[in-house]
Amino acid sequence: MMNPQLDRFFEAVVDLCGDLYRLGWAENHAGNLSYRLSEDERRLFGEGDQRRTVTLDEPLPALAGESFLVTSAGSPFRLLVKEPRRHTGVIDMASDGGSYDIVWGLIGDRRPTSELPAHLRGHAERGVVDPENRVVLHCHPTHLVAMTHVHPLDEVAFTRALWATNSESILAIPEGIGLLPWMVCGTDTIGIESARKFREVSVVVWPYHGVLVGGRSLQAAMGMVESVDKAAETWLLSRGPEQHAIEEDQLRELAEEFDIHPPARFLSRS
Ligand SMILES: [Zn+2]
Secondary structure, eight states: OOOHHHHHHHHHHHHHHHHHHHTTSSOTTOOEEEEEOOHHHHHTTOSOSSOEEEEOSSOOGGGTTOEEEEEBTTOOHHHHTTOHHHHEEEEEEOTTSSEEEEEEEOTTTOOBOTTHHHHHHHHHHHHHHOTTOOEEEEEOOHHHHHHHHHSOOOHHHHHHHHHTTOTTHHHHSTTOOEEOOOOOTTSHHHHHHHHHHHTTOSEEEETTTEEEEEESSHHHHHHHHHHHHHHHHHHHHTOSSSOOOOOHHHHHHHHHHTTOOOOTTTOOOO
């Protein structure tokens, strides 16, 4: 592409989007990604020749001066991997967090993902509890979405069902998951509600739709989606008249052995 460092950066993004597509979690136009660039990474993209400014409905001062790589609205991940510059872009947040400039990519008047409100609010809130958070990823993990159709939409029960499928689930998802009621996607409301959940968990499940995940790296975010979907797949496959799973006391044993501290509402250690 332009320079070897930028090529390397995009290799990781392209790998992730390609994997999501092949796993069937980013079909057609589904799936979107935002990545908070470090200062060094931002420099790779230069100053940009033409800036397009977009004003936010509500300012996000927590993101003032930050820069993000974002995927484009309506761009299939299947095509993104072939032409990343066309289907992604870099945005610079204004110094008051009230607007952003598109400074790179998104060629041909493309716009950032329609889920940008959820991404930006997610970065703002997740950044409070984990300043090293860099990624917000949205996709449609098939088994997890299927599970929202058959499992009660109760956050605690849902988390416990996922944890009970595999001894390593509670280790992979120690914070549990956040679960929203169904709501219209692409809106400020789902962004605000998801961001609220991000104060406590890095995985927010949108029933009958998909998941919004935060992570310190692309790999961390992807790994979380893999663990959640694997647990959901196992849960679905093991539906039947005879049911056995990891019991509450056994979850406590796992938490003690690996010194993890799940939120008390999901599992009290006492
Ligand atoms: Zn979606």
